[in-house]
Amino acid sequence: MTVRALYDYQGEAKDTQDKFHGNQLVYIGWDKHLMFCAPHCLPLPPDMPFGALVKEVLPGVYDSHPDWAQINWDSVEWTVDQKPFTPDMEKGLAEQGIGHKSLIRFTTPGLNGIAGVAS
Amino acid sequence: MTANKMNMREKYQRMTRDLAWKPTYQKEDDVYPQAKYEGIIIHDWDKWEDPFRLTVDAYWKYQAEKERKLYAIIEAFAQNNAQLNVTDARYINALKLFLTGVTPLEYAAHRGFAMAGRNFPGAGAQVSSQFQSIDELRHAQTQIHTISHYNKYFNGFHDFNHMHQRVWYLSVPKSFFEDAMSAGPFEFVTAVSFSFEYVLTNLLFMPFMSGAAFNDDMATVTFGFSAQSDESRHMTLGLEIIKFMLEQDERNVPIVQKWIDKWFWRGYRLLALVSMMMDYMLPKRVMSWQEAWEMYFEQNGGALFDDLARYGIRMPKYWEVSVKEKSRLSHEVWSIFYNYGHAAAIHTWLPKASEMDWLSEKYPETFDKYYRPRFDHWAEHKEKNGRWYNNTLPMLCQCCQIPMGFTEPDDPTTICYRESEYNGVKYHFCSDGCKDIFDDEPEKYVQAWLPVHQIYQGNCGGASVPEVLEWYHLKHGQDNLDYDDSQDKANWNKWKGLTEEAAQVMKKAANE
Numbered sequence: 192m193t194v195r196a197l198y199d200y201q202g203e204a205k206d207t208q209d210k211f212h213g214n215q216l217v218y219i220g221w222d223k224h225l226m227f228c229a230p231h232c233l234p235l236p237p238d239m240p241f242g243a244l245v246k247e248v249l250p251g252v253y254d255s256h257p258d259w260a261q262i263n264w265d266s267v268e269w270t271v272d273q274k275p276f277t278p279d280m281e282k283g284l285a286e287q288g289i290g291h292k293s294l295i296r297f298t299t300p301g302l303n304g305i306a307g308v309a310s
Numbered sequence: 311m312t313a314n315k316m317n318m319r320e321k322y323q324r325m326t327r328d329l330a331w332k333p334t335y336q337k338e339d340d341v342y343p344q345a346k347y348e349g350i351i352i353h354d355w356d357k358w359e360d361p362f363r364l365t366v367d368a369y370w371k372y373q374a375e376k377e378r379k380l381y382a383i384i385e386a387f388a389q390n391n392a393q394l395n396v397t398d399a400r401y402i403n404a405l406k407l408f409l410t411g412v413t414p415l416e417y418a419a420h421r422g423f424a425m426a427g428r429n430f431p432g433a434g435a436q437v438s439s440q441f442q443s444i445d446e447l448r449h450a451q452t453q454i455h456t457i458s459h460y461n462k463y464f465n466g467f468h469d470f471n472h473m474h475q476r477v478w479y480l481s482v483p484k485s486f487f488e489d490a491m492s493a494g495p496f497e498f499v500t501a502v503s504f505s506f507e508y509v510l511t512n513l514l515f516m517p518f519m520s521g522a523a524f525n526d527d528m529a530t531v532t533f534g535f536s537a538q539s540d541e542s543r544h545m546t547l548g549l550e551i552i553k554f555m556l557e558q559d560e561r562n563v564p565i566v567q568k569w570i571d572k573w574f575w576r577g578y579r580l581l582a583l584v585s586m587m588m589d590y591m592l593p594k595r596v597m598s599w600q601e602a603w604e605m606y607f608e609q610n611g612g613a614l615f616d617d618l619a620r621y622g623i624r625m626p627k628y629w630e631v632s633v634k635e636k637s638r639l640s641h642e643v644w645s646i647f648y649n650y651g652h653a654a655a656i657h658t659w660l661p662k663a664s665e666m667d668w669l670s671e672k673y674p675e676t677f678d679k680y681y682r683p684r685f686d687h688w689a690e691h692k693e694k695n696g697r698w699y700n701n702t703l704p705m706l707c708q709c710c711q712i713p714m715g716f717t718e719p720d721d722p723t724t725i726c727y728r729e730s731e732y733n734g735v736k737y738h739f740c741s742d743g744c745k746d747i748f749d750d751e752p753e754k755y756v757q758a759w760l761p762v763h764q765i766y767q768g769n770c771g772g773a774s775v776p777e778v779l780e781w782y783h784l785k786h787g788q789d790n791l792d793y794d795d796s797q798d799k800a801n802w803n804k805w806k807g808l809t810e811e812a813a814q815v816m817k818k819a820a821n822e
């Protein structure tokens with residue numbers, strides 16, 4: 192039973208992809224940078240190239256952090272839905288398995304937030 | 311009339327239990343359609359104990375007396391402009407959060423207990439629920455009177471019911487109560503009367519009421535005590551429903567345990583808002599969240615569950631996680647509100663130097679190590695580039711609806727991510743507690759109205775913060791932003807005869 196109810200109750204999923212006007216939701220978390228109190232949620236076109244996400248979208252989210260300008264992008268480690276991931280900067284998000292409500296996390300080795308204590 | 315000669319027990323019997331009857335024209339199951347579907351088995355409703363033995367006439371008399379006293383004091387408070395006596399206008403923000411977050415819940419409780427009173431087949435449980443339903447309506451009313459007084463002088467109170475339906479952080483208490491109200495009567499009363507009012511109430515009431523008293527807010531102290539005088543009855547109902555279910559049939563035990571697990575976790579997550587109120591929002595602190603959790607949950611709660619062990623009930627699942635989180639909870643939550651203070655109906659601020667020292671002392675393991683550097687950085691940013699805000703919307707937990715700001719139980723430097731998939735869609739959670747609740751009834755929680763997703767679906771007035779604020783009925787520059795930039799602060803200084811300059815001098819004098 193997937194809900195305790197008086198009859199065979201079916202709920203309507205509120206956040207299916209069709210409700211986001213052609214976009215999909217993507218969650219992004221920068222590990223050890225908790226000055227941003229929580230990961231972020233972004234509506235993005237499924238065919239947006241990963242490179243565009245990194246170069247055009249993420250700066251607007253994170254560049255107020257002093258570590259942002261120091262990032263060496265070759266050393267960044269990514270996961271998608273908690274599995275190690277090597278992005279193809281040219282390919283679209285959906286094409287490389289980043290689906291609706293997928294979670295992208297990245298770590299920036301050597302950069303661990305304000306005072307190095309994950310802020 | 312013979313009624314006067316009856317003792318309390320007889321009178322209770324005559325005026326409550328004896329007024330019930332067994333239906334004969336209709337089947338009992340049709341009259342009480344919600345009585346069985348939750349799986350709770352009741353053999354004998356007459357075994358329901360009500361130590362208060364309250365009857366309607368006595369109830370009416372007591373409550374009328376309370377109301378008379380309460381409104382006399384509220385009236386005097388208004389006449390004397392006693393809102394000017396609070397320690398500092400920052401305090402009012404604790405009140406804003408409480409009154410806009412809790413008042414609609416009092417009203418929801420009124421509805422919920424009316425439904426429970428209708429749906430329990432036993433007269434004892436019906437009567438207790440109906441009294442509580444009226445109590446909760448009274449609580450909602452007295453709090454609205456208090457809102458109405460403070461609304462004349464401070465921002466953020468003006469449209470609390472509209473805000474309750476829409477504002478992102480108010481969806482946290484709202485969804486908590488809607489979850490309970492859309493359950494059956496047994497789960498509802500377990501959720502609200504037992505888990506919330508019995509197990510966790512001291513964590514809500516103690517900091518809020520002592521906080522009000524410490525900060526010279528007599529209006530709040532007054533309605534608080536008036537409401538609290540009903541609470542002993544509510545707590546009794548909470549304990550009675552649990553013991554009654556457990557004693558009626560062994561098969562009820564696992565169901566009750568599951569509800570205790572669920573509603574402990576949901577209640578605890580809701581109290582995260584209280585943790586930041588205690589540690590950050592009261593100009594005069596009462597005790598730290600960690601101290602309160604140790605005293606009221608670990609010690610008192612521990613004793614309660616020792617007592618329930620004879621029924622086969624254990625401590626709520628994940629209580630250990632709440633203990634691991636106690637030294638970080640308030641800091642993580644205040645950080646969330648500081649991040650999104652431009653979208654809230656309360657003001658936020660950086661703790662003063664003396665307040666940071668208090669936090670270091672209360673949280674020797676965590677504050678200086680993890681949180682002070684963050685505040686120092688924000689202070690520097692404020693000095694050089696203005697107040698820092700987070701300009702991208704956060705990821706929310708599907709269950710508690712709080713931004714995913716909680717960290718791994720064993721690692722305060724890493725966000726806790728949990729995930730489930732249901733019917734091909736991914737769902738995300740802040741904790742194992744929230745994930746388990748979803749996994750048990752996914753069909754319920756897939757319907758969650760998550761404020762961030764609603765904004766992106768275009769259902770909240772637009773995509774920009776000003777548009778969404780307008781849809782919330784919040785005025786940018788009045789209700790939101792940093793306390794330092796607020797009308798509340800400017801007015802306060804004016805009323806207290808403090809020009810900005812005088813305030814600066816006083817700050818220096820206080821060495822802050």
Ligand SMILES: [Fe+2]
Nearest residue numbers: 416446449537
């Ligand atoms: Fe109440």
Ligand SMILES: [Fe+2]
Nearest residue numbers: 507540541544
């Ligand atoms: Fe209550």
Ligand SMILES: [Zn+2]
Nearest residue numbers: 707710740744
């Ligand atoms: Zn949660």
